[in-house]
Amino acid sequence: MAVGKNTTAFHQVAGVRLASVPCGIKPGRDDLVLLEFAEGSHTAGMFTRNLFAAAPVIVGKRHLQAASPRYFLINAGNANAGVGDLGIADALACCAALAALAGVDEAEVLPFSTGVIGERLPVGKIIAGLQGAMAGLDQDHWLQAAKGIMTTDTRPKLATRQAVISGKTIHITGMTKGAGMIQPNMATMLSYVATDLGAATATLQQCLAVAVNKSFNRITVDSDTSTNDSSMLTATGAAGLDVDADPAALEQFQELLNEVCLELAQGIVRDAEGATKFVAVTVRNGQTEEDCLAIAYAIANSPLMKTAIHASDANWGRIVMAVGKAGVTLDINALDIFLGDVQLMDAGQKSPEYTESQGAAVMAAEDITITIDLNAGSATETVWTCDLSQEYVRINADYRS
Amino acid sequence: MAVGKNTTAFHQVAGVRLASVPCGIKPGRDDLVLLEFAEGSHTAGMFTRNLFAAAPVIVGKRHLQAASPRYFLINAGNANAGVGDLGIADALACCAALAALAGVDEAEVLPFSTGVIGERLPVGKIIAGLQGAMAGLDQDHWLQAAKGIMTTDTRPKLATRQAVISGKTIHITGMTKGAGMIQPNMATMLSYVATDLGAATATLQQCLAVAVNKSFNRITVDSDTSTNDSSMLTATGAAGLDVDADPAALEQFQELLNEVCLELAQGIVRDAEGATKFVAVTVRNGQTEEDCLAIAYAIANSPLMKTAIHASDANWGRIVMAVGKAGVTLDINALDIFLGDVQLMDAGQKSPEYTESQGAAVMAAEDITITIDLNAGSATETVWTCDLSQEYVRINADYRS
Numbered sequence: 001m002a003v004g005k006n007t008t009a010f011h012q013v014a015g016v017r018l019a020s021v022p023c024g025i026k027p028g029r030d031d032l033v034l035l036e037f038a039e040g041s042h043t044a045g046m047f048t049r050n051l052f053a054a055a056p057v058i059v060g061k062r063h064l065q066a067a068s069p070r071y072f073l074i075n076a077g078n079a080n081a082g083v084g085d086l087g088i089a090d091a092l093a094c095c096a097a098l099a100a101l102a103g104v105d106e107a108e109v110l111p112f113s114t115g116v117i118g119e120r121l122p123v124g125k126i127i128a129g130l131q132g133a134m135a136g137l138d139q140d141h142w143l144q145a146a147k148g149i150m151t152t153d154t155r156p157k158l159a160t161r162q163a164v165i166s167g168k169t170i171h172i173t174g175m176t177k178g179a180g181m182i183q184p185n186m187a188t189m190l191s192y193v194a195t196d197l198g199a200a201t202a203t204l205q206q207c208l209a210v211a212v213n214k215s216f217n218r219i220t221v222d223s224d225t226s227t228n229d230s231s232m233l234t235a236t237g238a239a240g241l242d243v244d245a246d247p248a249a250l251e252q253f254q255e256l257l258n259e260v261c262l263e264l265a266q267g268i269v270r271d272a273e274g275a276t277k278f279v280a281v282t283v284r285n286g287q288t289e290e291d292c293l294a295i296a297y298a299i300a301n302s303p304l305m306k307t308a309i310h311a312s313d314a315n316w317g318r319i320v321m322a323v324g325k326a327g328v329t330l331d332i333n334a335l336d337i338f339l340g341d342v343q344l345m346d347a348g349q350k351s352p353e354y355t356e357s358q359g360a361a362v363m364a365a366e367d368i369t370i371t372i373d374l375n376a377g378s379a380t381e382t383v384w385t386c387d388l389s390q391e392y393v394r395i396n397a398d399y400r401s
Numbered sequence: 402m403a404v405g406k407n408t409t410a411f412h413q414v415a416g417v418r419l420a421s422v423p424c425g426i427k428p429g430r431d432d433l434v435l436l437e438f439a440e441g442s443h444t445a446g447m448f449t450r451n452l453f454a455a456a457p458v459i460v461g462k463r464h465l466q467a468a469s470p471r472y473f474l475i476n477a478g479n480a481n482a483g484v485g486d487l488g489i490a491d492a493l494a495c496c497a498a499l500a501a502l503a504g505v506d507e508a509e510v511l512p513f514s515t516g517v518i519g520e521r522l523p524v525g526k527i528i529a530g531l532q533g534a535m536a537g538l539d540q541d542h543w544l545q546a547a548k549g550i551m552t553t554d555t556r557p558k559l560a561t562r563q564a565v566i567s568g569k570t571i572h573i574t575g576m577t578k579g580a581g582m583i584q585p586n587m588a589t590m591l592s593y594v595a596t597d598l599g600a601a602t603a604t605l606q607q608c609l610a611v612a613v614n615k616s617f618n619r620i621t622v623d624s625d626t627s628t629n630d631s632s633m634l635t636a637t638g639a640a641g642l643d644v645d646a647d648p649a650a651l652e653q654f655q656e657l658l659n660e661v662c663l664e665l666a667q668g669i670v671r672d673a674e675g676a677t678k679f680v681a682v683t684v685r686n687g688q689t690e691e692d693c694l695a696i697a698y699a700i701a702n703s704p705l706m707k708t709a710i711h712a713s714d715a716n717w718g719r720i721v722m723a724v725g726k727a728g729v730t731l732d733i734n735a736l737d738i739f740l741g742d743v744q745l746m747d748a749g750q751k752s753p754e755y756t757e758s759q760g761a762a763v764m765a766a767e768d769i770t771i772t773i774d775l776n777a778g779s780a781t782e783t784v785w786t787c788d789l790s791q792e793y794v795r796i797n798a799d800y801r802s
Contacts, residue, residue: 051733052725082721084750117718118751181705181722222704225726227718303623303704303789304582304797311798317518317628320483321582324453325626332452349485350519388704390791396705397712 002154003270003278003366003386010160011171012139014196015041015236019136020148023129025077025115025122030148032126034098034133035072035192041236043069044204045110046212048229049185055080055087055121056111057230059095066107068201072192072232073098073111073126074149076177080113080121081227090121097127101134114177114190114228115151146175149190152395153179153271159263161256166249168241170197172256176264180273180396182221183301184229191216191231191264197253198237200244207254208233215261219384221272222392223301233257269384274392276366277309283372284380291328292381295372298326306388309368314359316344323372336373339363403555404671404679404767404787411561412572413540415597416442416637420537421549424530426478426516426523431549433527435499435534436473436593442637444470445605446511447613449630450586456481456488456522457512458631460496467508469602473593473633474499474512474527475550477578481514481522482628491522498528502535515578515591515629516552547576550591553796554580554672560664562657567650569642571598573657577665581674581797583622584702585630592617592632592665598654599638601645608655609634616662620785622673623793624702634658670785675793677767678710684773685781692729693782696773699727707789710769715760717745724773737774740764 015038023032037043045064047057063069073094080087095109102109113121146156160173178189199207212231243250270278281299283292299305302322308315319337337345340362344354362368416439424433438444446465448458464470474495481488496510503510514522547557561574579590600608613632644651671679682700684693700706703723709716720738738746741763745755763769 050722050725051731052721079718082718082751117722118716183726185726224703224705224719224722227722227725302625303793304625307794307797310794313798315519317480317483318625320453321451321518321625321628324451324628325584325586328452330452350483388794390794392704393708393711393789393791393794396708397714 003275006155006267007158008143008156010142010158010173011162013171013173013194013236014238016194016234017137017139018141018145019133019138020141020144021129021132021136023075023125025075025125030144031076032129032133033074033145033148034137035145036137037070037234038236038238039070041068041234042199042201042204043232043234044201044208046208046231048226050225050227052082052227054113054228055083055091056113057228058088059091060110060112060230063107063110067105068108069110070104070108071098071102073109074190075113075126076149076151077115078113078119078121079115079117079228082118083120086120090123093123094126098130101130112190112230114149117227142173142175149177151177151179152273153177155271157264157267157271159260159267161260163252163256165252166241166246168239170195170239170241172260174260174264176268178268179271180221181224181226182219182268182272183223183225184216184219185225189226189229189268193232193257193260194234194236196236196239198242199235203244203250204233204235207257210254211257211261214258215265218382219265219269220297220300221269221386266384269386272386273395274389275386276389277387278367279309279385279387280369280382281385282369282380282382283374285377286374286379287377289379289381292379293383294328295323295326296381296383298322299370300383300385303388309363310387310389312360312363314339314356314363316359319370330374330376334375336375338371340369404676407556407668408559409544409557411543411559411574412563414572414574414595414637415639417595417635418538418540419542419546420534420539421542421545422530422533422537424526426476426526431545432477433530433534434475434546434549435538436546437538438471438635439637439639440471442469442635443600443602443605444633444635445602445609447609447632449627451626451628453483453628455514455629456484456492457514458629459489460492461511461513461631464508464511468506469509470511471505471509472499472503474510475591476514476527477550477552478516479514479520479522480516480518480629483519484521487521491524494524495527499531502531513591513631515550518628543574543576550578552578552580553674554578556672558665558668558672560661560668562661564653564657566598566653567642567647569640571596571640571642573661575661575665577669579669580672581622582625582627583620583669583673584624584626585617585620586626590627590630590669594633594658594661595635595637597637597640599643600636604645604651605634605636608658611655612658612662615659616666619783620666620670621698621701622670622787667785670787673787674796675790676787677790678788679768680710680786680788681770681783682786683770683781683783684775686778687775687780688778690780690782693780694784695729696724696727697782697784699723700771701784701786704789710764711788711790713761713764715740715757715764717760720771731775731777735776737776739772741770
């Protein structure tokens with residue numbers, strides 16, 4: 001199941017080559033992905049805040065401090081998480097093998113893993129796959145790479161933009177994966193965005209933080225935060241534009257990056273485990289961002305709200321319940337609630353014009369918007385989520401993540 | 402579905418009479434329940450902290466301030482919640498009609514409702530049922546009453562104790578209902594406990610707070626907090642023992658009350674919507690109660706943990722994920738994790754003796770214990786929950802609560 005359409009089109013990014021090969025962790029499909037960045041590229045990264053950060057997250061953060069990455073080595077099917085110091089050693093062994101093959105420093109390789117938690121990484125399989133991956137590197141392999149990093153995802157997720165900034169044609173292309181264990185905290189499951197404009201690492205880090213905070217950090221499938229969340233942004237500089245010294249260009253880049261990250265993050269929700277609906281929950285006119293987010297997440301993570309959405313039931317009693325349990329102090333007599341454009345609640349009372357058939361018409365769509373107006377301030381936040389289906393339970397009872 | 406056995410035995414409580422009749426809100430079954438307390442009884446109550454407290458909660462709290470209740474009037478099938486001031490008027494109309502019939506003051510009647518949120522209470526049906534309910538009052542009708550307050554519950558939930566305290570034989574009997582929208586915050590869906598010992602209202606309130614805090618406030622089915630949660634404790638004094646002036650007797654009473662409330666609360670989890678497993682999550686040796694509870698609820702409310710439990714999968718990667726996302730600062734290298742008596746994790750590493758077959762044996766049982774030892778302090782908390790099944794989704798996609 002997946003909600004809405006999906007793009008498989010992309011712009012190549014000069015200075016970035018990708019490869020996807022099978023190494024036998026997930027039999028019968030590609031499961032090892034390699035990204036190569038031209039010398040002089042800069043990379044920013046954000047990683048999970050789960051205390052049990054996976055070994056590749058620990059190693060990746062360390063390597064990112066030490067050098068500018070030339071390679072990302074990503075495997076699907078095994079998260080290399082929850083195995084203690086052995087996991088660190090395994091991740092380092094993979095980095096070392098690739099570094100030797102590619103003639104770069106070990107710290108110039110960043111490892112990423114996604115899949116089952118708590119099992120040793122099959123290092124032998126990964127190392128055996130490296131030569132084929134190196135040989136397969138190509139600027140045109142974004143779609144193959146986006147497929148190669150999938151786990152319970154049903155489709156590859158890409159987002160892409162081309163623009164002319166300060167007279168130069170630049171490109172931003174990103175891919176992501178993730179379908180369950182999704183309430184990212186500082187990043188998503190795995191996402192990789194690259195651009196051919198140039199920027200210093202510190203600039204990229206700041207741009208990434210802004211973009212992630214309004215995209216990957218605003219989605220939830222099941223309220224669970226992964227041990228492996230990583231969100232990366234790399235700039236190769238191949239387009240001949242450096243944004244560090246060009247504030248107007250930087251601003252345009254930030255806007256495009258925000259769009260790409262939001263499209264990727266929404267792509268995760270649209271392809272979430274068992275999802276049949278895509279839901280935007282907006283809480284507006286709150287006193288603080290925190291108030292708005294607390295209420296939005298209370299709705300977006302409520303199992304009763306999510307099952308009602310699954311049933312296309314305009315069950316506004318459950319919206320009211322979720323608002324009320326969010327722990328936010330508010331005047332319920334100031335509250336307006338809308339389903340799509342239909343007003344359900346007016347100043348804390350059921351809207352006199354509201355009819356069940358109006359609500360049912362909104363809920364029948366695949367894309368649904370729920371808006372809570374607190375009429376208390378000027379903060380507004382939106383969170384994206386999906387429904388909770390029997391299929392979600394089936395997938396996660398059958399699949400060991 | 403329901404997990405484990407259920408008691409239908411109970412001790413009568415002198416001074417308490419009950420009746421259960423059909424009034425047509427839930428066709429084909431009893432849906433209107435009346436409890437009568439002898440003159441001189443005292444009652445304590447705790448109510449939901451959901452901001453959208455239902456009309457009966459608002460009226461009940463007000464009446465409890467004004468008088469000692471002589472009657473509880475409870476309907477199933479309609480929550481009388483989310484309908485604004487009309488709900489208050491409807492609840493008061495029911496109280497007034499019963500008060501007239503019984504010859505008591507309106508404030509001596511407490512209303513309770515459970516069922517669909519957002520629809521007007523069918524006041525006419527309830528008032529039409531009052532005469533039959535009055536005529537049916539009997540000390541022996543606890544089981545019928547426990548059935549009459551059910552909604553998606555599959556079985557009535559009773560708990561009962563008899564003891565000799567200070568030379569007097571006393572009884573405590575309680576009933577509860579609730580199967581979904583369960584993460585009570587200060588009380589559960591609906592629970593009623595009565596005793597024939599005597600106590601002042603303030604004493605009862607204190608005893609109830611202690612008991613509820615370790616029972617109804619320690620369970621979660623789906624993390625959702627109802628708009629109608631109410632937990633009541635009434636003492637009739639008919640047994641001729643007053644605990645107010647007898648500290649030793651009060652202590653014994655408190656212990657029995659704790660047992661009754663815990664049995665009722667666990668009864669809700671065992672009968673939770675779609676439940677096939679009953680799970681105790683204990684977090685011990687934490688620095689604070691709050692730390693222990695945050696981690697216990699992170700595990701107990703994690704959809705991925707609950708689906709793994711449903712599948713009898715000893716998926717300890719998901720336990721680790723949930724501990725790590727709880728937002729508690731802790732030393733993961735001090736952490737021990739046990740499934741039943743089997744140690745999974747030893748000082749932050751997978752236990753070398755652990756085998757999958759040991760874990761699978763624990764998870765195959767209906768009753769499962771998960772223990773997290775933080776080795777950081779002396780606080781310990783336990784939360785009870787159930788698994789997440791496709792049946793839960795089916796029930797809540799089909800049923801409008």
